[in-house]
Amino acid sequence: MLIKRLEFRNSTRDVNNIMNKLVSAFLLISLMMGPSLQAAPSPKKELTLPPNFYVSTFADNIKNPRQLAQGDKGTIFVGSLRAGKVYALVDQNQDGKADRVYVIAEKLKYPNGVAFHNGALYVAEVDKISKYPNIEKQLAKPPKPIIVKDNLPKRRHHGARVIKFGPDGWLYMTIGMPCNICLMKNHLYGTIVRMQADGSNMQTYAYGIRNSVGFDWAPWDNALWFTDNGRDWLGDHLPPDELNRAPQIGLNFGFPYVYGDNVPDPKYKQLRHAKNFSIPSYNLPAHVAALGMVFYTGKQFPKDYQNQILIAEHGSWNRSKRVGYRLSLITLEDNQVKSYKPFITGWLKSGWKISGRPVDLLVLKDGSLLVSDDHTNKIYRVNYSIPTS
DSSP, rough: OOOOOOOSEEEEEEEEHHHHHHHHHHHHHHHSSSSSOOOOOOHHHHOOOOEEEEEEEEEEEEEEEEEEETTTTTHHHHEEEETTOOOEOOOOTOOSEEEOOHHHHOOOSOOOEEEEEEEEEEEEOOOOOETTTTTGGGGSOOOEEEEEEOOOOOOOOOOOOEEEEEETEEEEHHHSSSSSSSOOSTTTTEEEEOOOOOSOEEEEEEEEOOOOEEEEEEEOOOOOOEOOOOOOSSOOOSOEEEEEESSSTTTTTOEEEEEETTEEOOTTTGGGGGGOOOOOSSSEOTTTTEEEEEEOOOSOOOOOOOOOOEEEEOOOOEEEEEEEEOOEEEEEETTTEEEEEEEBBBOOOSSOOOOOOOEEEEOOOOOOOOEEETTTTEEEEEEEEEOOO
């Protein structure tokens, strides 16, 4: 913004006018560039859901909530990025809202990833994984962390590690490429890796992935599915974000040589012939920023949702008109995508205004769904019930 000159006069009225303009400009920039400084309206009024679905606030004032995990006793663990903290949330009176918040760790390096396994909380920072044994009995006074893996790539760009334990008992983790588009000498970048629970025997499970921030396993065949964010600066409609299926170890999904259905990227198209790449199971709209994804394995939602994929679309920035900022539903039949449609909308307003950015999804033991929102520092809870009258 170019300001030619401000003439200050000795009057309260002029000073107030200047201050009001500055405050208005600051609030506009805050809405455009970062989390809102004002409390978000009730999700019941903000969001649009299918009939008989209901949304409530499970927790708020949780700074920058990202990946979610549930302990054996129902504790909800929450990772973060900018906050550098890991939280534990407890719903003591079972009313669907967290009434106790514990800080398990702080001053960490982008502790996005959290997973729960054999009574221990696993936390993934950019460059290492730690675990906190027997954590649910020590929430108020967490134990000292035990280092599981400490020689991971250190670059913070696309450094939001996602971790989950698979049906095979291995710990899986994403390692995004630290760039928009590039080749790296360290071949751990742009992969999904797996290791034993103690950090040993690390293997690269899948290659050629730009930046996956969500994955899960199909309940019928244990095949790994994951989202992947496409590169920027190829226009509003290219390249697509991707939903990929990796039923076995060793598949290469093409980044940075190709995108979508093996379309050569203009920067590396001359090298495309030397590779054999797997194509996406589905090309999502460009720039929706598909992050967390889960197979809905609960029984509370209708059958049309059971064993289907829910995706958190964090929302675009590299686009002339915003897209995403919603949850979407992918329905499958014989491992083929049958439909893709919105599930929960309303975070994206007219123009460039937004009221939330969904990040991760967690199916709870009662069949409800948690949704983290790192824009408003909230975690929502989605339930389904048919009115009795």
